[in-house]
Amino acid sequence: MNALDFSILLLRLVLGLTMAAHGYNKFFGGGRIPGTAGWFDSIGMRPGMFHARVAATTEVAAGLGLALGLLTPVPAAGFVALMIVAAWTVHRKNGFFIVKEGWEYNLILGAAAVAIAGLGAGEISLDHVLFDSDTRSYLQGWTGLLIAVVLGLAGGIGQLVIFFRPPPAKEAV
Structure with a gap:
């Protein structure tokens, strides 16, 4: 094991297990x-029960998939989609910085997942164990990066376009 493979493993585990925990x-x-469904309804992601189940399932699946390094660009795309929806629906109005509940953290998680898709999962991964080098070449580099970005953008933006209906603004008293 070299330092690059260990570093990618460390990043995959931290990002993936953090997302799975969410x-x-x-x-x-x-x-x-x-409770999550009620919160989704309150922020305009309706129907809330559907989105609570989809979000929880995607977070667990994308998190574990990235942590294990299994078809790495696909869970990375899940990260991108999740973070686009979270940034737009919850954090956008608060600006960039996380100290003001902005979208900084969403950007870091999505970008780190895309970077892993570009680098590849490394030798300590299920991608390395299950696939030959020709197949792995499609799961990293520009192809892996494009899969993560295109699928992630399509999933996140598609979900917002189809389902997001922001609640009416509250009037100041």
């Missing part, structure tokens, strides 16, 4: 899926 929390934490 999905797990939607399923089993605090308000669970019904």
